Every structure is written in structure tokens, then in C-alpha cells.
Amino acid sequence: EAGVAQSPRYKIIEKRQSVAFWCNPISGHATLYWYQQILGQGPKLLIQFQNNGVVDDSQLPKDRFSAERLKGVDSTLKIQPAKLEDSAVYLCASSRIGSNQPQHFGDGTRLSIL
């Protein structure tokens, strides 16, 4: 089966600019996650979708971050405006529906803020 696809792989922007990331989950996976992974740390959940509904966005900085999954498949994560502390790898993962299912991760987008 094809894995989780993410783009772009790398992005460099200046602070206060905006940026968007795209994720296509594994076919049939109803649950989609966006994580922020700062160098040397574990993945931090930003938002979790089940189909096109939000299950958990408690750690999403909603003043600057937004995410959507309009048709319950692809998802986009946007940052506007970016801050220096947003430099990180943004990982998308997907899993089958059900409690605490194993997650399959994409290669991530490495974001650098200048």
C-alpha cells in the first residue's frame, strides 16, 4: 500500500510570512494527525481529524495555525504569520478508525524560519 504523502519536503521562509503543508493519508485511513517535531524532541500533536471532523486541537496555536480536511481525505496545515519558534519538522500521520490505532507517518516537511 502507498504510504502517507507529504509536500513539500523542505521550506524556508522569513518570519511573518505564511506557509502551507499538504498531506495525503493512506487510502482508507479515517484518522489523520498533524504533529510538530522540534529537533531533539518527541512529536507534539497539533490536530487530529476523524474523517473531516476535528477530534483534538487542544495544542494548536489557533491564532496562527489552521488546518482543514474538507473531504475527509487530504489535509492542509497553514501557518500565518510564521514565527522563529515554528522552525520544526511537521509530520502528518494517518491510522485506521478505532481507538489508539497504530499511526503511519509521512516523511514530514522541514520548515526553517529566517
Add this chain to the structure above:
Amino acid sequence: GQQVMQIPQYQHVQEGEDFTTYCNSSTTLSNIQWYKQRPGGHPVFLIQLVKSGEVKKQKRLTFQFGEAKKNSSLHITATQTTDVGTYFCAGGNTGGFKTIFGAGTRLFVKA
């Protein structure tokens, strides 16, 4: 809120030595998952433990889930250079839809 702590933060071993990483939760978990992230890569699912006291093996890797379902360990016997990477535990809350990742243990193996 629920927290998952992992120790040690990093470990250096000589190839052939054993390695263990420990995971502790502030609350009772419904399950524990383990992932491996190679340098420059993304986390890859290794295994899930669900039952109290459960022990599972994958070749040289042994995974344990504590009796109280609040702690877990991953033990690697006779490490190899291919074991290099960061090992994360991820605890599932008893509500069933939330998984919290630990900070990971980074393993360095010297040949």
C-alpha cells in the same frame, strides 16, 4: 494532563551490548505503542501492547507493559549498528482516542 516520560534521554553503547529504555505515564494507559525514528527519518511503528503485564518479542527486541499499565520498557539484546535511532513510546489514554508521545531515547551504537 496526561504525561509520558521516557528515560534515558540518550545512550551510547558498544556494538553487542544491551540497551533498555523506560517509559512512565502519570495516568493509567489503555495501551502503549513503540516507534523507531532513524536519523533524518520519520517515526515507524514497531509494536502495540494492550494487556497488563504483556510481554512481546521481535527478534532481539523485547517489549513489556507494566502490571499497572502505567509503565513500559523496550530492551534490545546485543545491539547492532542498524539499531541506531530514537525510540519513542506513545501512551494511549483510557478514553481511547488520544495518544501521547514521550520525548524519546536516542541510541548511539559504536562499532
